[in-house]
Amino acid sequence: MEFQPPRPARILSGADKWISALDHSLKTLAGVAPMARRAPEAESPDEPLDEPQRRLAASLMRVNHVGEVCAQALYRAQALTTGDPALRQHLEHAAQEEIDHLAWCAGRLQALNDRPSLLNPLWYGGAFAIGAVAGLIGDKVSLGFVIETERQVEAHLASHLERLPDGDRSSRAIVAQMKEEEARHAEEARDLGGVDLPAPVRGLMRLAAKVMTGTAHYL
16 A cells, blocks of 8 residues: 555644634634543532522523633634744633633533523633734734733632632532643743733723623623
8 A cells, every 4th residue: 555644734724823813703702613632620518509609600601601601702813923834832821711701600600590691792802812913913912911911810819719608519519720820821921931021901901891790790
């Protein structure tokens, strides 16, 4: 049998990249993006939650779900706009981990008999625009947005670990694993050359996050 050399990997055109980004966007918003890992499991079974505890846990997991929707948008836009193939591969790998987070939060919301934010398309669009602008400015700035975003997400997750009902061990296991991985994403972005954003930009990001999380807590 004649030897056939392996075919080189297909290089995506600009149109292909936009189509791929649109496909990921629709899957994210439709809640059908495939996860690669099962959700972390608690060491012991959950305890029954009363209605105020259930509502609190669901509200916090809805906020976390919104954060993962925004992370998908941010990473996909940055991967789309960077000219560095190695950085694009890194961003797409990070986005896959965030897809797992997204699916974990969605599954926990379902288990708590609640729903994702009704404004997810708005959150996704805004985060995608920010990621695209950051990517067009330059890779160091783009990675700086990753660093600051992941720092803020890590802080939110830490506060949620303090607020989640003790008996909701499944949600707590998920949030703890997410917190660990968000911190690693920030460190990796730093190692790749990300720079600290100016204080006014970081302040605006915190303000936008406060508006988003406050709204998503209810909607």
